[in-house]
Amino acid sequence: MSKLLVEAKAVVIPGEILAEGMDHLPGKGAFREGEKVIASRVGLVYVNGSIINIVPLSGRYIPKKDDTVIGYVRDMTYSSWFINIGYAYDASLSLKDASSSYIERGASLSDFFAVADAILTRITNVTKDNNIDLTMVGPGLRKLKGGKIIEITPAKVPRLVGKQGSMISMIKDMTGCSVFAGQNGRIWIKGKTPEAEKIATDAVFLVEEKAHIRGLTDHMKGFLEEKCKSLKVEKKVSINKETKK
């Protein structure tokens, strides 16, 4: 019979023995050596049935198929763009995946995406030798105009999004900003006023800082309610003015 040696959500360090016996399987951030399942990263333990996963506390982004990410255009050739997605290797966006509409022969490619543009894009394929293919064809995928991009550690992005997007939609609803979280840790924020954008930014960084604590959603709700007071007052005033007219 296999034995689990760590509690769920415990912080482990590389080399720590997580389980003994063949009934438990090493998932992400863990490996097997003989009878033992051993951690290979610093992180929190999540046991899913017989699989033991380690969710890292921080780390660089590692691209995965079907991830939606925010990238910067680094370079372009006659038939493709090179996009920095926060990984050691640039990803490539080929002409055929760049737009759902027809691109004419001889069209100026920088009209679509120019160097230094920020784009919201999706990874279609990652090969073993680090060729990463992107696509711009899909719902919501576009060039980002206006707003700002901040960076958090990619490991915390799932916490920022929350269950069924609960955390991020709370931030969106309460600040009135558009917020998009790329899986690579880049967060795009655009709101009506700089003050609202500032609150959304602070909220995102607060989630990153407190990602590991329990009851974070309630904590964030309190934080946002407190901070959004000034915004709400402004909103009410403007509504009153309109009704008076």
Place this chain on the structure above:
Amino acid sequence: MITEEYVESLTKLGKRMDGRKFDEYRDLSIEYGISKKSAEGSARVKIGETEVIAGVKLDLGEPYPDKPEEGSIMVNVELLPLSSPKYESGPPGIDAIELSRVTDRGIRECGAIDFKKLYHKESGKVWLVFIDIYPINAAGNLFDACTIAAMAAIRDAVFPSIEGNKVDYSTKTKTPLPLQKLPISCTVWKVGNELLVDPSVEEESAANSRLTVVFTEDDKICAMQKGKDDPMLADEIEKAVELAFKTTKDIRGHFKK
């Protein structure tokens, strides 16, 4: 880039990304003697999230032939890869060289340290003051942070004792360095058409021009450095100097008397 454009659009509304005013500094703290065992003088300076440490080492050495009875200073800034994703290890780049030279010039040109008093008669040698500055976290405004850290470390420094003709680092005297002035620098950055102090990293990359002005306590300018590609208008320079003057006065208040 998208964030630089955002910073510039905010300045047109009279605002900054972190909600500060244009002339508002982040919280500044100075800690003295952080490494008493390994350096003759040391200091840690924090400006918001920016953190810089500086150390002063003293050694007896041969004087320069043209100034046989004067000591000297050497300022070195190393931009550690741990302080920012932008910095790589290797020989110092143009940014690190500019930082150390601007810091050096501020200290040297106002005669902050009396070089003549660094002469050691008995051995015919002179004291060489090595000032090494390391950013621990580069979150903007390294220019000011480096000068403040350097000056704090110099003020913290005491001479080691001398045994024969050799320096005995294990026992320290109580003699501080011969200080005459306290130069403080303030770098004014031009983002869009606005002048601001103590920029964040985003504001630094959005800026198209900057001017570092170093003031002494008798309100004299002892050094200046213009950086980045765009020119500055005459009245902008006047405004920048005025802004730097006010800001350095505030910074000076953080130093212990």
